[in-house]
Amino acid sequence: MAESQNLQGETLLYLTDEQLRQGIEAMFFAYRGFTDDPDRILAGLSYGRAHHRALHFINCAPGTTVNNLLSILGVTKQSLNRVLRTLVEDGLVESRVGRNDKRERHLYLTEAGAALERDLSDAQRARMRAAYRQAGPEAVAGFRKVLEAMMDPDMRRAYQKLREGRG
Amino acid sequence: MAESQNLQGETLLYLTDEQLRQGIEAMFFAYRGFTDDPDRILAGLSYGRAHHRALHFINCAPGTTVNNLLSILGVTKQSLNRVLRTLVEDGLVESRVGRNDKRERHLYLTEAGAALERDLSDAQRARMRAAYRQAGPEAVAGFRKVLEAMMDPDMRRAYQKLREGRG
């Protein structure tokens, strides 16, 4: 009874509509900050956010197939293909026919592709690092925990698989 | 000396490139979850995310001017105007000429506009609430702290102003 009062009176205050609304707006504004720096770099190169995403995930899973990338990015293959085509044409990505299954294309960054990925990544990480440092380690742990809980189950699985694949 | 070692050896581990990379990916996947539910509702109505954003901010700042909305949403007036025009035509938003300054248009949700905003809001808050509950109050505090630190200074000001205006 006392606990129930406590829960309703204090602990659950963070679940009020107003608190949720503030969280929603924070997410909206923060995402803009999150994409701003890479977007600025890309604007000068006639590339867009979609190219950045492709570079990012090819970089962290070299040799991935188009289909695999598709399920991670959550777009249609036609949409991804346009982006991929320009990246291949411009020599940033290499697409190799699969050895076992010749229908598949395995994707790799070229030297130039890796260089651009690094530029974009550095810019994005710089802001992230500043935010992390300002907020402190406990806040960062909470940040990650809430983000993970917000993902669709499929995406959470994809995300956790990526984490395992690395350190 | 001992503290410096502690800082570098333990406390700062959350600032490694790999940790930042994971945070970046978490942000990407979570934002998809964040927009998914309202997007599904909007898809059936030939509206898009842009309409949702307009409805949201008109709802929480009734009587706001077009210029004001522009600076919050961070888009061009041509882009906002297209969205606003359809919302007014469809009777979801009302645009009243300013009393003091007749150049200004003050924006309000109609009954129907408020109803749609509520639907979208409810869907988005439901997911947010589930994530908050799952992560717990301390995590939520950290989440908010990191998001705020990620915003551009201008956006942070706009965000804090909105918070003050309410509870």
Next chain:
DNA sequence: TTGGAATGTCAACAAGACTGACTTAAACTG
């Protein structure tokens, strides 16, 4: 070996962002 499933490509289109040029009306200022 033939028909279906999987993989990837091409073409056409729509939403939503952008720029630039322009109009209208109202407000401000010298």
Next chain:
DNA sequence: CAGTTTAAGTCAGTCTTGTTGACATTCCAA
């Protein structure tokens, strides 16, 4: 009062990025 600035809206054109639909190639299993 004349001229300038400001707020809003419009028209035209472009770009990115998403969508469907049709199609070629390859694999696999009946």
